[in-house]
Amino acid sequence: MKTLIKSLLLAASLSFTAGSAFAENLPIKFTLDWKAQGPHSWFYLAKEKGYFADEGLDVTIDQGEGSSAAVTRVMSGAYDAGFGDINAVIRAAAKAPDEAPVMVYLVYNGAPFAIISEKDGDVQSLTDLEGKTVAAPTGSATFQLFPALAEANGFDASKVELLNASQNLIEQMLVRGQADAIAQFGQTSYMNFIAMGLDPNEDFNWFYYSDHGLDLYSNGVIVSRELIEDHPEAVKGLVAAINRAIMDVVADPQEGIDALVKVEPLTDTKLETERLQYTIDNQLETTETAEIGLGDLDMERLENSIEMNASLETFDTVPEASAIFDASFLPEKAERMLPTTN
Template identity: 45%
Template sequence: MDRRAFLLAGALLAAPHIAAAQAPTRIRMVLNWKYQGPQGWFFLAKARGFDREEGIDLVLDQGEGSAAPVTQVAAGAYDAGFGDMNALIRFAARQPQAAPVAVMMLYNVPPFCIAVKQDSPIRAPKDLEGRTLGGPANDGALMLFPAFAQAAGIDAAKVAISTMQPSLREQMLFRGQMDGAFGYINTIRFSAMGAGLDANALRYIRYADHGIDLYSNTILVSRTLATQNPEAVRALLRTINRGLKAALAERDAAVAAVLARESLLDARVERARFDATVADEMSGAEIARIGLGDIDEARMQRAIATLVQADALPRAPGVGEVFDRSFLPPLAERLTRL
């Protein structure tokens, strides 16, 4: 064999190993809910290949409620999730070794509420006593009801709680099968619109109006991924950060990216849901100082204390246990105004 043939043969033998070394890291991520417009930044990032450019292959699946990603990631079903920070705190209080870790805060204004019909006699939180409230089992607002009840002076033992499939929540509320529905304001409002119901026929009792100043949805990752492949976590956050910037600049494109995954969605409704989510849940005053994605540690400490007291948790996780900012893109690269 001459020298050229020998080198060619060696290159061919090495090629699979080179390709394998350059293959993107696959990250399986579960979302907070069924496919919706506000998830547009994830899907636009995927559609434009930001994940591949950052060295990862982001695989997105729809969710079953904002609390569910915590247990799904902890169990190893997913590497990452978009889920409720408060569910993560509760999990970490009980199972610190298995708990995922939050790495990027996106919903910094609490969206939790109880929706009632406009003509409902329920006008104040105390009016919920003796009533039936319902929501999907993994709904963040439902799981936070003990904290809300304590803050608002409600005897939670006098409130009946029912659960149902997510697709039935709004219909059951309008049919009078329950007196109030747990959920995120913009999820209920626009899901009602999408089902052909009159969203203006609803009122919302907001947890934030009654002393519940909590963070909400965050990007969380497994401790295995965070410790064994920290660069993949950084790449994931760079991908999402780029998707956020692109989605906010091109909102119709972001919604179209979601519709490409779920064609039965109403583009008009999902665009309105996108806009409302950004305005209502992602525009906390603190982002001008710390940037979207980070947290205020004192505020997080207060949130942890609220949950520990309301849920009688066995311990109070430290802020550093449940949130790790070290994977975030630099502040100069993150949004400081929406």
């Protein structure tokens, strides 16, 4: 009998050890919203510095095809988590509430959505877009939210020809006259114009959605409902690791760029450093984050975004804000306050 008891205890011990080993190396597939650029450097830094490993996570980071596409990727089950647009999460939750991912950490408190046209072109105001062509990747949130921009600014989106374009050809299409305007993340096009030898401020018009009636949030860390249900501690650890890396990069952007270069050796370091700083200054550092810290959001502002999205298309069910964003996985506010830089 003693021998049997010892055998059972040994088996239970081995089973527990194996389970713990798996928990300490939980694989997480993470999708970016775009090709690897400066504003993605904190994800790579979290991996390089072992922040994910410290939380018992083995994170694989893949490049993306748009901030809305990142939501679709997580919904499909191909990815456990990603960097996606909260407005795409809202639309997904309205159509498939049991499958839509949940945002657990907001990064872009200030939305980067913009319509861009040439300074001497035919589009000098948003109403000029009627009868014109606008190029954008269909997987981008800027493209998906274009009808809302039209509604808020009194022009007919159905009278605008929307062109699906490859992510690396958007700015070239505008400059070559293949499109009258483009719908893009501001920091993406701004730096791409610089790389093309153009002056973003002198050569182009910038119509930011946030300046034209759409006070929206944008990208953040999204996770699958399955990951939340099966491994809530992994979600908390993922958020903690990313937050830790973001604080490092804001304090020392060069550290982030160095991590990015190790993954993408052909990175234009000067350009991506500028893109990273532009993003920090415009998307991360806002009046709101100065009050509540990065990662969190104002639920009333989110509810307004839900109402705006619901006005664009028929929702079977209008999701609650609590189904879109879950703040329970956030680190303490003191850990999410952006460091002061000179």
